[in-house]
Amino acid sequence: MRSGVAAVILATVLFPGAQASAEDPNLRETVQSVMRETGARGIAVAVVxxxxxxxxxxxxxxxxxxxxxxxxxVMYAASLTKAAFGYMVMQLVDEGVIDLDRSIADYLPRPLTDYGSDEIEDRYARYSDLAGDERWRMLTPRILLTHRSGFANFGFLEPDGKLKFHFDPGARYGYSGEGIILMQFVLEQGLGLDVGAEMQRRVFDRFGMTRTSMMWRPDFAENLADGWTLEGEVVPHDERSKTRAAGSMDTTIADMARLAAGVARGDGLSPAARAERVRAQAPITTRSQFPTLQPELPAGEQRPGLASGIGVIRFDGPQGPGVYKGGHDDFVGNTWVCVERGRRCVVILADDVRAEPGFPRIIRSVLGETGVPWSWEYGAMRMLP
Incomplete structure (x- = not known):
């Protein structure tokens, strides 16, 4: 691999005087073993x-x-964006700008169902599809940020392409990027906030994330990662032109290291808000993350300690409580795992989705056995021992 010397030199520049200037050789060997066994072309790791x-x-x-x-x-963060967005929203909660348990109807100038596709940007669903179903008034920031909206992952995935409720808001967990996007809509249409600007000011600037953005920047092109699919096909990096809280963030592993460290410390949040973010908000009752609308398991088969947090998943393990967030599409795989005890975290960004079966091995080599619900996150995928 030609990246080894460059990685050490650049880490010294990015984190002068820090332990990051000297890589852990055991971790390096573990990553190399994962790349050999999976065929993955690129993996980046940060340890906090x-x-x-x-x-x-x-x-x-x-x-x-x-x-x-x-x-x-610069690599695609995918759904790690949701965790960063949730952290930003908790700052707004701290400041009294938004209440986690207040109906979104209280923030919007008009009923949600008044917004059709001819009035809002194409990054949002056509909320007029919900006309006649007043359950939208049950939606709150907490429900949206903990994936209990009742929506499919995205409205355009519905057979008829129309947004709809599959269960009452707040009733259960069902992963939904659409719910996160609606939270963005409430902030922008209801409070007049620019979510891209708020993320830049409250998160990226705060943590010194100089090569991170919610939209494409031309300066990223000088050092940019493409991606590889399960079939080994190369997919060019998407130059995203719209802020999408569910997954438009571009970042680097150096910047994600700074973010993970700052979040672990709780920078920018009160102790109460930090605790609320990682608290078990509602139990997760399905066998796996996807498909998103699968039936709930009988109570005796559900995973104890698995619950939704604010923008993250909370789990209980042999080292105590922790949180994690995955990020995935057809050509990248990412994960961000933190154990509360010792404020210890590992972030993995892979520009090749084939790397994902090796994530448990990499996490285990740094943090030991954590209790991360890998089989729930990845379903039937065979993970490396």
Missing amino acids: TDGEVVDVQAQGDRNAAGDPLTPDT
Whole structure:
């Protein structure tokens, strides 16, 4: 791998005087073993201990030409965006700008069902599809941020392409990017906030994330990762032109290291808000994350301690409580795992979705056995031992 020397040099520049200037050779060997066994072309990892960055490394390729993946390579965060967005919203809660348990009807100038496709940008669903169903008034920021909206993952995935409720808001967990996007809509249409600007100011600038954005920036092109599918096909990096709270963030592993450390410390949040973010908000009762609207398991088969947090998943394990968030599409795989005890975290960004079966091995090599619900997150996928 040509990225090794570059990764060490760049880590020294990015985190001068920190332990991150010296990579953990055991972790490096673990990542290399995962790449060999899965065929993944590029994996980047950051490690946080006691709320401080202690290691940042990147291995493999960032594109088909074989240019090296480095800690400063811009990669697609996918649904890790949701966790960063949830953190930003909790700052608004702290400031009294928004109440987690207040109906979204109280924030919008008009009923949600008045907004049709001719009035809002194409990044939002056509909320007029919900006309005649007043359950939308039951929706609150807490319900939306904990994936209990009752929506499918996205409205356009419905057979008829129309947004609809599959269960009463708040009744149960059902992963929904659509719910996160509606939360963005409430902030923008109801409170007049620019979510992209708020994310930049409250999250990216706060943590020194200089190569992170909710939309494409031309300067990213100089060191940019493409992606690889399960079939090994290369997919060019998507230059996203719209802020989407459910998953438009571009970032680097160096920036994600800073974010994970700051979030572990609770920077920018009151102790109460930090605790609320990771608290078990509602039990998760399905066998796996996807498909999103699968039946609930009988009570005796449900995973104890598995619950939704604000923008994250809460789990109980042998080291006590922790939270994690996955990020996935057809050509990237990411995960962000934190154990509350010791404020310890690992972030993995892979520009190749084939890397995902090796995530448990990488996490285990750093944090030990954590209790992350891998089989719930990835379903029947065979994970590396």
